[in-house]
Amino acid sequence: MTEEPSRQKRRIPARWRAGYIQAIAAVAGATVVSRVLFALVAPANLTMTYLLAIVVIAARYGRGPSIVAVLASVAAFDFFFVPPYLTFVVTDTQYLLTFAVMLTVGLVIGSLTARIRRQAEAAEQRERRTAALYAMSRELAQAGATDQLVAIAGRHIAEVFGADVTIHLGEDVGDDEVEAVCLPLLGHGGGLGVVRVRPRRRHTLVGLEPRRQLETFVNQTALALERARLADEAREARVGAETERLRSSLLSSVSHDLRTPLATITGAVSTILEGGDRLDARTRTELLESVRDEAERLNRLVQNLLQMTRLASRALQVRREWHPLEEVIGAALRRLATALAGHKVIVNVPPDLPLVALDDVLIEQVLVNLLDNAAKYTPAGSLIRVIATATDHKLTVEVSDHGPGLPPGEEERVFDKFYRATPQARRGAGLGLAICRGIVEAHGGRIWAQNLPEGGVAFLFTLPVSGTQPAAVPADA
Amino acid sequence: MPEPSVVLIEDEPQIRRFLRATLTGQGYRLFEATTGADGIVEVGSRQPDVVVVDLGLPDMDGLEVIRQLREWTDVPVIVLSARGEERDKVTALDAGADDYVSKPFSAGELLARIRVALRHTAGASHEADAATFEVGELQVDLLHRRVFVGEQEVRLTPIEYKLLTTLVRHAGKVVTHQQLLREVWGPVHTDQAHYVRVYMAHLRHKLEAEPARPRYLLTEPGVGYRLAAD
Numbered sequence: 090m091t092e093e094p095s096r097q098k099r100r101i102p103a104r105w106r107a108g109y110i111q112a113i114a115a116v117a118g119a120t121v122v123s124r125v126l127f128a129l130v131a132p133a134n135l136t137m138t139y140l141l142a143i144v145v146i147a148a149r150y151g152r153g154p155s156i157v158a159v160l161a162s163v164a165a166f167d168f169f170f171v172p173p174y175l176t177f178v179v180t181d182t183q184y185l186l187t188f189a190v191m192l193t194v195g196l197v198i199g200s201l202t203a204r205i206r207r208q209a210e211a212a213e214q215r216e217r218r219t220a221a222l223y224a225m226s227r228e229l230a231q232a233g234a235t236d237q238l239v240a241i242a243g244r245h246i247a248e249v250f251g252a253d254v255t256i257h258l259g260e261d262v263g264d265d266e267v268e269a270v271c272l273p274l275l276g277h278g279g280g281l282g283v284v285r286v287r288p289r290r291r292h293t294l295v296g297l298e299p300r301r302q303l304e305t306f307v308n309q310t311a312l313a314l315e316r317a318r319l320a321d322e323a324r325e326a327r328v329g330a331e332t333e334r335l336r337s338s339l340l341s342s343v344s345h346d347l348r349t350p351l352a353t354i355t356g357a358v359s360t361i362l363e364g365g366d367r368l369d370a371r372t373r374t375e376l377l378e379s380v381r382d383e384a385e386r387l388n389r390l391v392q393n394l395l396q397m398t399r400l401a402s403r404a405l406q407v408r409r410e411w412h413p414l415e416e417v418i419g420a421a422l423r424r425l426a427t428a429l430a431g432h433k434v435i436v437n438v439p440p441d442l443p444l445v446a447l448d449d450v451l452i453e454q455v456l457v458n459l460l461d462n463a464a465k466y467t468p469a470g471s472l473i474r475v476i477a478t479a480t481d482h483k484l485t486v487e488v489s490d491h492g493p494g495l496p497p498g499e500e501e502r503v504f505d506k507f508y509r510a511t512p513q514a515r516r517g518a519g520l521g522l523a524i525c526r527g528i529v530e531a532h533g534g535r536i537w538a539q540n541l542p543e544g545g546v547a548f549l550f551t552l553p554v555s556g557t558q559p560a561a562v563p564a565d566a
Numbered sequence: 567m568p569e570p571s572v573v574l575i576e577d578e579p580q581i582r583r584f585l586r587a588t589l590t591g592q593g594y595r596l597f598e599a600t601t602g603a604d605g606i607v608e609v610g611s612r613q614p615d616v617v618v619v620d621l622g623l624p625d626m627d628g629l630e631v632i633r634q635l636r637e638w639t640d641v642p643v644i645v646l647s648a649r650g651e652e653r654d655k656v657t658a659l660d661a662g663a664d665d666y667v668s669k670p671f672s673a674g675e676l677l678a679r680i681r682v683a684l685r686h687t688a689g690a691s692h693e694a695d696a697a698t699f700e701v702g703e704l705q706v707d708l709l710h711r712r713v714f715v716g717e718q719e720v721r722l723t724p725i726e727y728k729l730l731t732t733l734v735r736h737a738g739k740v741v742t743h744q745q746l747l748r749e750v751w752g753p754v755h756t757d758q759a760h761y762v763r764v765y766m767a768h769l770r771h772k773l774e775a776e777p778a779r780p781r782y783l784l785t786e787p788g789v790g791y792r793l794a795a796d
Contacts, residue, residue, distance in 0.1 A: 381672075384670065385670075388670050408788075410759055410760065411759075411760035411763065412760070412763055413763055413764070413766075413767040415767060415770075415777055415778045416763060416766065416767065416770075416785050417785075417787065418778050419777075419778050419779055419780050419784075419785055420784075420785040420786070420787045422778070422779050423779075423780075423784065423785075434779075436776070436778040436779060438777075438778050440771060440777075444760060444763070444764070449785075449787040449788055450652055450787045450788040453787045475778075559758075559760050
């Protein structure tokens, strides 16, 4: 389709030349036929044969050849069929009238036919461009992103008009070029940009019709861009509303979760301060221990909040390095030593696990959150297991407990922000698992929960093990 | 020997109050400064045994304080920093800090770090005498290059042994991956942090009863390792 305009252009002179030759040939043909009919019909009627030839030439080759045909016809008629024969001399003046009528009728027919032909061609061209416009609209309707729209519109306009097309969005209108035609992309709220069309051949865009068609293309593009912009705005508004909703539930959740430990701390400390010597040593120690535990909880909460904010704003940086998983598990267990003191923890990590590219600080956080949950929601003294297994492609870590498990059907929802298994569930802003999911997914892994048939719940997450392990560690003797 | 002295550079009055109670209660002489500039002057005039610096100070970055101190003194510097800012800790350690404590920290943690720092200053003068290192069941005979867990002798490869003795030299203190790479593998391999981790895993499997829950070779995620000192 791209070459069509140029091919057409190249053909026109050849076709024209052929037209003139055909015109002469047609007149010659008409002369032969007239010669045959000469004995049978009146000479004036022979002009009809010539008129027929003129109509055919006009219809096929347009104005120029038709004029040639008219002139040639008059000349041939005079030469062959007007006495004295075989000269252009006219003795009978009534033939001058015949010539005049023949000339006039020929020219009128020729120009009318030629105009019809031009109109038919224009209609065809229009139809082709309409089809192209339709094709572009359809493609534009399927695309969503602004840069896609720009690419599609640019390609279509370039194809249909045989031109180099650049589309500038926003304030930037590009360099001014003498050759180019500039059309504004007008949206509802003002200009969206400029389409700059530089025809590869002159005259492609000359005339009212092509310009109007080009405008239609540009308007269609503007509509599509406008639609994309509105869709973007709507999406942003939706995200904004969602953020607002999150923020408010975060605030209510956080203020509750901050106040509870703060109440414990304030209460315990004021009891100690006011109770003075009346408190026995054991009570005092117990109170102080609860102050410490609640303070640690507050710290974990703040840590989670911070991490959540980073995840939400996509500011979380994953610094992957090669780690043995065992080490990260060890660090998490050590950090939670106090919280896990009341439970029995069994760790099962095969010694031959491959190294994994992970961010140790973040994956430690995942393990801390999972283990902290396990400690929180299961009775003291119960068992918590940490099991790691590896296949060719991934490493799976499982943290399972022997607690009450999750309400059936809630295994997926526990990873939502602010979710709590039960409304009155103790502590935690319901962020821990959401953070785990964010971190694991940032590593290209997956996290899920499943209730265990023997009771309790298992949280599992995977980390991809890439095919390439790091540079081999130099062996030593 | 007089009580050891500590210069504390910290702008938060509540933290100063709590550390004042803790440190003077433990018999340290405490000098306080609330800005970095004052702190540097205080260190110059008091010649303390240990400096404790908060990384977030009102007038200048704690890192800058460390850098300026390191221009003229080797006094042990312990950094107070928030959890989650592991990069800052590494930067502080690279700038010459000796150790760090993550806020919030318990008094016990800070006191342990200070004790380790004091021990290292004291040990520097008679390091040659320290022929053995012991913690829990682990015993390293530096003179005869032998390592025991309980009664059992453990065979280590040369790199494993070098890694272990490097940690022993810094026992109780955090050692960054970079530092270990430099000291064990030399300056060429400092971008291969996994060497350290792989050999550390080997060491744990040879020395720890439960490698996933180490008793001696502790990990400080994002920073490095610490050999338990007590």
